[in-house]
Amino acid sequence: xxxxxxxxxxxxxxxxxxxxxxxxxxxxxxxxxxxxxxxxxxxxxxxxxxxxxxxxxxxxxxxxxxxxxxxxxxxxxxxxxxxxxxxxxxxxxxxxxxxxxxxxxxxxxxxxxxxxxxxxxxxxxxxxxxxxxxxxxxxxxxxxxxxxxxxxxxxxxxxxxxxxxxxxxxxxxxxxxxxxxxxxxxxxxxxxxxxxxxxxxxxxxxxxxxxxxxxxxxxxxxxxxxxxxxxxxxxxxxxxxxxxxxxxxxxxxxxxxxxxxxxxxxxxxxxxxxxxxxxxxxxxxxxxxxxxxxxxxxxxxxxxxxxxxxxxxxxxxxxxxxxxxxxxxxxxxxxxxxxx
Amino acid sequence: xxxxxxxxxxxxxxxxxxxxxxxxxxxxxxxxxxxxxxxxxxxxxxxxxxxxxxxxxxxxxxxxxxxxxxxxxxxxxxxxxxxxxxxxxxxxxxxxxxxxxxxxxxxxxxxxxxxxxxxxxxxxxxxxxxxxxxxxxxxxxxxxxxxxxxxxxxxxxxxxxxxxxxxxxxxxxxxxxxxxxxxxxxxxxxxxxxxxxxxxxxxxxxxxxxxxxxxxxxxxxxxxxxxxxxxxxxxxxxxxxxxxxxxxxxxxxxxxxxxxxxxxxxxxxxxxxxxxxxxxxxxxxxxxxxxxxxxxxxxxxxxxxxxxxxxxxxxxxxxxxxxxxxxxxxxxxxxxxxxxxxxxxxxxxxxxxxxxxxxxxxxxxxxxxxxxxxxxxxxxxx
Amino acid sequence: xxxxxxxxxxxxxxxxxxxxxxxxxxxxxxxxxxxxxxxxxxxxxxxxxxxxxxxxxxxxxxxxxxxxxxxxxxxxxxxxxxxxxxxxxxxxxxxxxxxxx
Numbered sequence: 083x084x085x086x087x088x089x090x091x092x093x094x095x096x097x098x099x100x101x102x103x104x105x106x107x108x109x110x111x112x113x114x115x116x117x118x119x120x121x122x123x124x125x126x127x128x129x130x131x132x133x134x135x136x137x138x139x140x141x142x143x144x145x146x147x148x149x150x151x152x153x154x155x156x157x158x159x160x161x162x163x164x165x166x167x168x169x170x171x172x173x174x175x176x177x178x179x180x181x182x183x184x185x186x187x188x189x190x191x192x193x194x195x196x197x198x199x200x201x202x203x204x205x206x207x208x209x210x211x212x213x214x215x216x217x218x219x220x221x222x223x224x225x226x227x228x229x230x231x232x233x234x235x236x237x238x239x240x241x242x243x244x245x246x247x248x249x250x251x252x253x254x255x256x257x258x259x260x261x262x263x264x265x266x267x268x269x270x271x272x273x274x275x276x277x278x279x280x281x282x283x284x285x286x287x288x289x290x291x292x293x294x295x296x297x298x299x300x301x302x303x304x305x306x307x308x309x310x311x312x313x314x315x316x317x318x319x320x321x322x323x324x325x326x327x328x329x330x331x332x333x334x335x336x337x338x339x340x341x342x343x344x345x346x347x348x349x350x351x352x353x354x355x356x357x358x359x360x361x362x363x364x365x366x367x368x369x370x371x372x373x374x375x376x377x378x379x380x381x382x383x384x385x386x387x388x389x390x391x392x393x394x395x396x397x398x399x400x401x402x403x404x405x406x407x408x409x410x411x412x413x414x415x416x417x418x419x420x421x422x
Numbered sequence: 423x424x425x426x427x428x429x430x431x432x433x434x435x436x437x438x439x440x441x442x443x444x445x446x447x448x449x450x451x452x453x454x455x456x457x458x459x460x461x462x463x464x465x466x467x468x469x470x471x472x473x474x475x476x477x478x479x480x481x482x483x484x485x486x487x488x489x490x491x492x493x494x495x496x497x498x499x500x501x502x503x504x505x506x507x508x509x510x511x512x513x514x515x516x517x518x519x520x521x522x523x524x525x526x527x528x529x530x531x532x533x534x535x536x537x538x539x540x541x542x543x544x545x546x547x548x549x550x551x552x553x554x555x556x557x558x559x560x561x562x563x564x565x566x567x568x569x570x571x572x573x574x575x576x577x578x579x580x581x582x583x584x585x586x587x588x589x590x591x592x593x594x595x596x597x598x599x600x601x602x603x604x605x606x607x608x609x610x611x612x613x614x615x616x617x618x619x620x621x622x623x624x625x626x627x628x629x630x631x632x633x634x635x636x637x638x639x640x641x642x643x644x645x646x647x648x649x650x651x652x653x654x655x656x657x658x659x660x661x662x663x664x665x666x667x668x669x670x671x672x673x674x675x676x677x678x679x680x681x682x683x684x685x686x687x688x689x690x691x692x693x694x695x696x697x698x699x700x701x702x703x704x705x706x707x708x709x710x711x712x713x714x715x716x717x718x719x720x721x722x723x724x725x726x727x728x729x730x731x732x733x734x735x736x737x738x739x740x741x742x743x744x745x746x747x748x749x750x751x752x753x754x755x756x757x758x759x760x761x762x763x764x765x766x767x768x769x770x771x772x773x774x775x776x777x778x779x780x781x782x783x784x785x786x787x788x789x790x791x792x793x794x795x796x797x798x799x800x801x802x803x804x
Numbered sequence: 805x806x807x808x809x810x811x812x813x814x815x816x817x818x819x820x821x822x823x824x825x826x827x828x829x830x831x832x833x834x835x836x837x838x839x840x841x842x843x844x845x846x847x848x849x850x851x852x853x854x855x856x857x858x859x860x861x862x863x864x865x866x867x868x869x870x871x872x873x874x875x876x877x878x879x880x881x882x883x884x885x886x887x888x889x890x891x892x893x894x895x896x897x898x899x900x901x902x903x904x905x
Contacts, residue, residue, distance in 0.1 A: 095867060128845065129866060129884040133897065137883045145824050165895055178820055178883060178897070421885065544839030556815070556898065557862045558835060558842035558887060559850045566833035567852055574875050619834040666852055666860040671831060 084209050085254040085387065087246040088150070088396055090142035091359045092135050093239045093346060094126040097407045098415045100234050106412045107229050118234055119320020123347020125410065126223045126238035128418045132161045135240035136175050136221040143242070143398075144179060144217075150244065151180060155213025156204055157187045160196025160351045163222050164189060167271060175219065186213075193267060194316055195377030196220065196351040197243075202257055202383060204245040215246035222350035225419055227275035235319050237347025241355045251393045252362065252371065256303045256386045260295035267378035278378075287380050288322055289329065295382035296330055296374050303386050307331040311369040314340035314357035316376040318348050332372075339364055346404065363400040367391040424518040424640045425650040426802070428457040429764035434632035434752030435601040442471075442478055442533035445754075447490045449529055449633035457637055457648070464637075465521075467497040468514040469529040470506030471756035476545045477537060487529070503549035504703060506530065507759025508658075508789025508798035511636065515656045515800075518640045525644050530761070531633035532754035542629055546755075549792035551664035562626055562704065564665055564793045566618035569706040571671040573620065578724030580620050583705040584611035585727045587624050587749050590702060593734060594746025596776040601630045601752030611705075625705040630752030634760040636767070649771040654784075655687035656800040663795050672721075674794035677714035681788070684799040685716075692717055695740050695801075696782040697769045698732075699762035701790040702747040711788055712742070715799070734779065744769065744777045759789035763800060770804045809894045822899045825881045827855035832865065832873055841887040851901055853879055865901045872903035880904045 099122045101111035115121055126135060136159055144151055159172040172187040186207075190196045197220030204216035221240035226232035266287035269276040292315060300306060307313075313336040315323040320343050327337050340357030349356060354375040361371060371387040410418070430453035432445060440448070446469070454461065467487060475481045484497035498517075500509035507530035514528045534542055546561045547554070554564055573579060588608055594600040606624055614624035638653070639645060659679035662668055668675070685692065692715075700715070702708035709723035717740065718726050726732075732742035745751045745765040748758055766785030768774040789798045832851040835842070842848065849865040851873075865873060866884060879901040886898035 127867065129864075129886075129900070131885055131895075133895075134883050134885060141824060169894075174897075177816060178823070180820055421888070539837060540840050540843050543837055544841075547839055553862055555839075556886070557850055557864055558838055558845070558848065559833075559862055560835055560838060562837070563833050563835050563850055567831040567850075570831045570833060570875065616834065616836050618836065621833075666862060671852075 083250045083253050084205060084247050085245070085250040086243055086252040087215060087248060087250055088143045088244040089242060089359065089362065090139045090398065091239070091241040091356060091400070092138035092142065093124050093404055094130055094135070095407050096125045096127060096410050096418065097122045098125055098410055098412070102412055103234055114234055117321070120235055120344055120347055122345055123235065123237035124239055124349065125415055125418055128421060131165055131223055131421065132163055132221040132240070133171050133174050135223070135238065136171070136219040136242060137178050139221070139240040140175065140179055140217060140219060140242035150215070152182050153214040154181050154217050155185050156207055156216035157181065157185050158190060158200035158204060158216065159219045159221065160190045160192070160200050161221050162191055162193055162196060162269070162350050163224060164191070192381065193378035194318065194350045194353055195375040195381060195383055197355060198375040198383040201243060201245065202259070205254055208245055208247055215244055218243045218245060220352040220355050222352055224348065224350040225275060232276065232278065235348040237349045239346065239349030239352040239356055241352050241359055249392045250390055251396045252387045252389055254385060254387055256299060257383060258295055258299040258302055259381060259383045260291050260298060261381035262291070264380035266380055283378065287378060288318065288376050289326055291380050291382040292316065292326055292374050292376045293330060295384035296372070299384040299386060305386070309370055310336060310372040312339055312361045312365060313337050313372045314354055314361055315374050316354040317341070317343035317357065320344050359398070360400050362393065363397055365389045365393060367393055424515055424638055424653045425645050426636055426638050426653065426763065426767050427645060427648040427650045428453055428637045429767045430456055430635045431599045431761060431764060432633045433599050434630045434754055436535045437631040438535070440631060442474065442480070442531060443486055443490060445531040445533060445631060445633035446487060446529060449531060449635040450491055450527060453527070453635040453637060459637065461491055461493055463525055464495065464527045465524040466495055466517065467527045467529060468500065468510040468517070469497070470500050470510035470759060471531055472501060472503050472506045473532060473534065473545055473755065476548055478533065502791035502796040504701070504753070504755050505759055505789045505791030505796045505798050506756040507634065508762070508787065508800070509759065509796065511760055511763050511800065512656045512658050512798050514638050515653055518638060523641045525637065525639040525641055528636040528638055528760055529633065530757035530759060532756040533631050534629045534754060535631050553664055553666065560618060562618040562621050565704040565706055566621045567665060568671050568710070568793070569620055569704070572706060572710070575672055576721040576724055580612060581608060582724035582728050583625055583709070584608045585730060586702060586705040586708045587611050589730055589733045590743050590747035590749040593744050593777065594750025597746045597751055600746045600750050601628055602746070602750045621704050621706070627703050627748035627753040630754045632752060632754035632757045634757040634764055636760055636763060649773065651767050651770045651802045651804050654690065654801045654803045655684045656798065657683040657687060658796065658798045659683070660796055661794050663792065665793050674710055674714050674790065674797065676794050676797035677711060677788065677790065677799070680797040680799040681715040684801050688801040690784055690801065690803070693739065694784045695786050697744060697766055697779050697785040698740060698742045698788065699745060699765050700742055700788040702743060702749050703753065703790070707790065708742070708747065715788060741779050744774065744779060759798060762787035762789055763802070766802050770802060807889050807893045807896060812894055812896055819899050822861060823881055823883055825855050825857070826904055827853040827879055829875055829877045829879060830854050830860065831875060841889070844888055849873060851879065853901060861899070863899050863901045867902045878904040
């Protein structure tokens with residue numbers, strides 16, 4: 083059996099309300115909240131970045147486990163807000179965690195699906211027997227051009243996943259990746275802020291890729307929507323995943339637990355996986371999980387998982403944890419995001 | 423026995439048109455002119471400077487002095503952060519103990535105002551440990567940590583600290599070389615902005631330029647017909663660079679050790695001391711100094727400071743910081759230790775003008791480097 | 805002052821062992837005037853902490869309420885960015901403290 087063996091997450095405690103951002107720009111807060119279905123988002127503090135958040139997420143379950151640390155044969159970190167264009171964050175993460183020196187490391191970027199691609203690669207390396215386990219992290223301190231629509235959703239967060247074969251809690255049964263070259267959202271190497279192509283990010287981008295990845299996975303695994311107990315789709319805002327669910331034949335109930343964007347915003351590479359964190363808090367042994375990330379540029383990784391009996395020992399509290407928060411104003415938000 | 427036969431000080435303050443070299447030159451030529459001594463009568467020079475390397479990007483300052491004074495004699499630099507001047511004096515004293523019939527020039531100079539507040543904060547932080555610097559704990563921050571412990575342990579407040587600044591400013595009004603010659607009240611101090619809580623701008627010595635000079639000799643011919651004082655003792659001691667490694671945060675052990683040794687060597691009692699210049703880089707530092715030198719019981723300092731028992735108008739026997747201390751006179755780092763000796767010299771030789779303490783016969787100078795990593799305590803008598 | 809990559813690399817090896825530890829505040833201060841690396845971060849709080857394993861270490865304290873910032877309060881160590889660096893410099897990370905909840 084191969085899949086997720088353990089996991090952790092970190093969401094910074096600061097929140098900014100969408101209405102405070104809207105008021106800053108003279109936009110009607112109600113209309114913004116209604117169309118995006120987001121009321122507030124998480125923001126990392128002035129001295130937090132993708133490494134510190136990834137460290138929090140990974141150390142939350144790896145700290146005391148010297149044996150697990152030494153067995154990690156690969157460390158992958160996916161993000162779109164790396165501080166370096168050249169210098170891996172994965173090696174820094176491994177060093178701060180105190181892993182061995184016998185591991186393969188690389189950083190990946192693919193917009194919001196930067197980490198799920200690495201998750202799939204990690205799975206392959208474990209399945210082949212090349213390595214015992216892999217640590218895959220998704221982490222972002224997502225930024226946006228001030229006043230742009232993305233400013234309402236771009237949030238911060240990180241999660242870390244141990245992929246292995248011992249005492250697997252969520253078995254990865256199958257996956258399908260649907261990919262094409264589609265310029266819906268991008269950031270040039272020397273630019274500070276991402277850009278996007280407006281409504282083009284919808285039907286030909288998010289819905290096309292996520293829809294096809296899911297349909298082709300269902301077909302490949304000979305399953306239908308109603309077979310799944312929990313469904314997690316990438317959440318660039320609050321309306322896209324619900325619309326995709328309707329289109330593909332999934333119910334609100336199936337989406338409910340993983341639908342975390344209204345109060346947290348979109349933590350980019352960590353976003354869909356954060357929905358999975360929410361699901362793992364309550365999922366029961368035997369539950370079938372359908373997970374689909376989406377990364378602009380574009381692609382979607384759809385993954386079929388099954389929860390095992392080991393989940394009870396490893397599930398982490400999530401719902402209560404994210405209630406510990408502190409609101410900040412727009413000026414503080416700018417200060418936090420403007421780190422050198 | 424070595425004697426001090428003269429003292430010279432430039433004004434302390436923001437001396438925009440003076441470079442470090444200018445300051446050294448002014449102090450050296452100033453004292454030579456006042457004493458009518460020629461450079462060929464000087465056998466060696468001892469000087470203190472902290473920031474030459476860090477701020478000026480100039481080391482080998484001994485060669486600067488050689489060039490400025492046109493000499494080839496031995497020139498020794500001592501660096502001990504804020505005790506650089508005191509160490510220059512102490513080292514000169516040691517030299518005179520083992521080299522008979524010599525006359526030496528002791529100089530101290532510092533140029534601090536050519537750079538921004540943020541940059542000078544960074545430069546002064548080099549007197550704090552690596553670990554203290556790497557968390558952004560500035561030099562005031564280190565003393566603030568000590569102040570917090572002191573106030574908490576003995577139940578005092580910022581008002582007790584403020585009393586030190588009030589006293590030293592009152593003294594500084596009478597010092598024509600002082601950086602600040604104005605009175606401050608307790609309220610002024612309490613209302614001044616925080617630098618590092620609980621220490622405020624008016625708890626902290628200023629950033630000043632300045633230079634000072636002494637001539638010391640063990641040549642009886644040189645002492646004749648001059649106003650002189652005898653160096654009864656000069657002792658130095660050290661302690662950890664990081665206060666985190668200290669046994670206690672409410673005392674400065676290097677002061678205690680140097681002070682005890684200085685009194686033993688000088689063979690006099692604390693009650694004999696008429697005037698003292700102690701190292702008040704921050705208000706808390708003067709309180710700790712009086713306790714650690716053995717004049718006040720540990721923990722009594724806050725109360726005694728508030729009662730102004732060392733004020734020139736107190737009628738008490740030991741008056742502290744008639745120069746205005748570091749607080750009001752200013753603190754050009756390398757010059758301070760020598761200024762302290764100089765002020766005691768002026769008091770003992772009845773040259774302190776409006777600051778004169780009657781019948782001052784014995785005096786003490788206490789100079790500290792960093793947060794107590796080095797202390798120099800010297801006792802002078804007539 | 806330059807930010808030497810070598811010094812950063814050496815410091816990482818000792819800082820790493822100080823993460824995830826609990827301790828008690830021995831003293832604290834709030835810095836308002838800072839060197840260039842920290843100028844944009846003022847005011848910030850620095851604490852001197854006695855770790856449970858009894859060594860004393862310094863660190864900035866973050867994400868706290870005023871009531872947590874007192875002599876005797878319990879804290880734990882975390883990983884955070886250490887001040888600002890220039891656009892071409894290697895980033896610095898360090899041990900900081902948050903209240904132990």
